[in-house]
Amino acid sequence: MSRPVTLDWPLEKLQTWMLRVMTDSDSNRAGVATGQSTGLDSAEPERLLRPAGVESPVERLAIYRRGYLARLTECLADDFPALMSALGDQEFKTLCRNYIAAHPSTSPNLNAFGRFLPDFLLQQPDLAMAQFYSELAQLEWALVEVLHAQALPPISTLALAATDAESLLDVRFEVGKAARLLTFRYPVNEFFQAYCDNAALELPAPMITSVVVVRTQYTLWRLDLLPAQATLLSRLVQGSALNAALDDIRATPQEIQAWFSEWTRLGIFSAISLTNTCNDGHQTTY
Amino acid sequence: MKRFGLPNLGVGLGLRTVHYNYILEQSPPVEWFEIISENYMHTAGKPLLFLDRIAERYPIVMHGVSLSIGSTDPLDYDYLHELKTLRERVKARWLSDHLCWTGVAGKNSHDLLPLPYTEDTLLHLVKRVRAVQEYLEAPLMLENPSTYVEFLGSTMTEWEFLSELARQADCGILLDVNNVYVSAHNHGYDPKHYLANIDYNRVVQFHVAGHTHEGAHIVDTHIGPIIEPVWDLLRQAYGCAAGAAVLIEWDAEIPTFDLLMREVEHARDVVNDMHEQVPREAVA
Numbered sequence: 001m002s003r004p005v006t007l008d009w010p011l012e013k014l015q016t017w018m019l020r021v022m023t024d025s026d027s028n029r030a031g032v033a034t035g036q037s038t039g040l041d042s043a044e045p046e047r048l049l050r051p052a053g054v055e056s057p058v059e060r061l062a063i064y065r066r067g068y069l070a071r072l073t074e075c076l077a078d079d080f081p082a083l084m085s086a087l088g089d090q091e092f093k094t095l096c097r098n099y100i101a102a103h104p105s106t107s108p109n110l111n112a113f114g115r116f117l118p119d120f121l122l123q124q125p126d127l128a129m130a131q132f133y134s135e136l137a138q139l140e141w142a143l144v145e146v147l148h149a150q151a152l153p154p155i156s157t158l159a160l161a162a163t164d165a166e167s168l169l170d171v172r173f174e175v176g177k178a179a180r181l182l183t184f185r186y187p188v189n190e191f192f193q194a195y196c197d198n199a200a201l202e203l204p205a206p207m208i209t210s211v212v213v214v215r216t217q218y219t220l221w222r223l224d225l226l227p228a229q230a231t232l233l234s235r236l237v238q239g240s241a242l243n244a245a246l247d248d249i250r251a252t253p254q255e256i257q258a259w260f261s262e263w264t265r266l267g268i269f270s271a272i273s274l275t276n277t278c279n280d281g282h283q284t285t286y
Numbered sequence: 287m288k289r290f291g292l293p294n295l296g297v298g299l300g301l302r303t304v305h306y307n308y309i310l311e312q313s314p315p316v317e318w319f320e321i322i323s324e325n326y327m328h329t330a331g332k333p334l335l336f337l338d339r340i341a342e343r344y345p346i347v348m349h350g351v352s353l354s355i356g357s358t359d360p361l362d363y364d365y366l367h368e369l370k371t372l373r374e375r376v377k378a379r380w381l382s383d384h385l386c387w388t389g390v391a392g393k394n395s396h397d398l399l400p401l402p403y404t405e406d407t408l409l410h411l412v413k414r415v416r417a418v419q420e421y422l423e424a425p426l427m428l429e430n431p432s433t434y435v436e437f438l439g440s441t442m443t444e445w446e447f448l449s450e451l452a453r454q455a456d457c458g459i460l461l462d463v464n465n466v467y468v469s470a471h472n473h474g475y476d477p478k479h480y481l482a483n484i485d486y487n488r489v490v491q492f493h494v495a496g497h498t499h500e501g502a503h504i505v506d507t508h509i510g511p512i513i514e515p516v517w518d519l520l521r522q523a524y525g526c527a528a529g530a531a532v533l534i535e536w537d538a539e540i541p542t543f544d545l546l547m548r549e550v551e552h553a554r555d556v557v558n559d560m561h562e563q564v565p566r567e568a569v570a
Binding site: 009010011012014015016018019022023045047048049050052053054055057059060061063064067068071072104105106107108109110111112146147148149150151177178215217218 | 324325327328329330331332333335352356357358362365387389390391392393394395396397399401402406407410434435436437438439472473474502503505
């Protein structure tokens with residue numbers, strides 16, 4: 001019988017072995033094999049771990065392995081509930097298993113664990129409608145990001161009201177950290193709403209859509225945008241002054257005023273700045 | 287009455303998101319809340335908004351799951367900085383984490399993994415606990431984990447290791463009596479013997495929770511209600527640590543707040559049965 005080897009192993013080697021057994025393969029024994037193939041000394045769990053009643057050390061290690069996958073899968077299910085519903089439980093679990101292997105957590109917490117999932121979905125060669133699923137994941141990830149972003153109170157537009165009409169065209173809007181503008185090739189927000197309503201889910205046909213995700217303190221909003229709204233807001237996000245952003249926008253002044261009123265109320269903008277080009281570039285931030 | 291220089295907070299509850307609104311609307315008579323520290327790190331958003339409001343009304347204790355004090359990776363000072371910042375923000379009464387490691391080579395398993403209890407491991411942890419306490423400028427409480435494997439090379443029992451670590455590193459102990467029950471079942475030792483050999487001078491807090499029998503082993507799921515043998519272990523331990531705080535953990539299949547309050551009342555009965563009321567820090 002082999003003697004215990006724990007004392008011969010530095011702690012780092014033991015921890016590296018155990019983490020690989022837990023995380024690298026479909027079974028504990030295969031995990032040990034993975035260790036062998038990557039330069040670790042050969043070691044069976046039986047040589048390192050005490051027997052425990054009727055269960056072998058391998059069976060006990062499997063508890064950690066199951067817990068690892070279950071914990072991270074649960075995290076992804078919490079962050080991507082509509083995606084899970086759209087894919088179905090089994091497909092989602094398979095996706096998670098592959099994602100967890102490709103993007104193991106390196107952070108003290110799991111807040112950002114799912115951030116690579118939208119791109120990961122695009123890399124799945126056998127997944128039909130991968131673009132749609134990726135966009136759905138983008139929307140759900142935007143909700144997570146906005147939940148954790150700092151939301152400032154809506155900006156005051158009083159100063160703007162006092163600005164003369166000509167200067168007003170030079171203002172620039174800064175989009176807040178708790179706001180995301182997303183444009184999709186599929187009607188993703190409509191699908192997500194159907195999920196929230198417990199309605200029947202049907203994979204949609206392609207259609208260009210845009211949505212703003214924004215949080216006002218305790219409430220998350222998803223605001224569908226008309227094409228003209230999306231164009232205007234996109235230009236503002238990119239830093240265009242109002243004058244340039246409004247170029248070719250087909251809407252009445254009243255409509256545009258109503259849009260800005262709503263966007264401001266929802267806290268999409270965190271600051272407004274006015275660059276007075278007639279006065280040596282003096283900048284005022286409201 | 288203070289233990290390890292820290293106040294007796296009474297019986298508290300683990301703060302969980304599903305109860306935020308209830309707590310803020312109903313102000314239930316809970317003496318304190320324990321948060322999972324990492325749930326409020328790497329965020330500037332909604333979780334912190336709720337926590338700030340609850341911390342205005344209740345004492346908060348921070349309980350971490352990613353310090354990884356037993357890892358051979360270097361201590362993560364960015365993590366410690368965030369921990370310290372959060373402690374100051376919520377005026378946490380103390381901080382705790384686990385006698386475990388959670389990852390190595392930068393990879394985090396988000397599990398509380400067991401250590402071999404040897405002299406070398408002890409030396410490694412004493413250095414790290416001292417470094418953490420020096421950085422945090424506060425004592426750290428370490429909790430005994432639930433474990434499913436034991437290392438053949440261990441030369442100490444867990445209770446010997448934990449007590450010796452607390453003494454050499456001058457840190458406190460968070461004694462989870464449910465974890466004692468779970469590990470004792472899984473490894474075939476007597477939980478009462480474990481509890482009889484703890485250095486209670488350093489025990490500041492107890493955890494009690496539910497668990498799940500899986501046939502040949504028990505998993506520490508924190509699904510309640512708490513079973514009577516675990517309450518019995520709390521009675522035994524609390525009898526040796528009057529004035530320690532007690533916390534109810536319930537982390538999966540979380541029930542209504544009313545049901546949780548029944549567990550709080552049960553814990554209060556245990557505490558009151560074991561000792562006369564001890565002075566507690568006033569609740570805001």
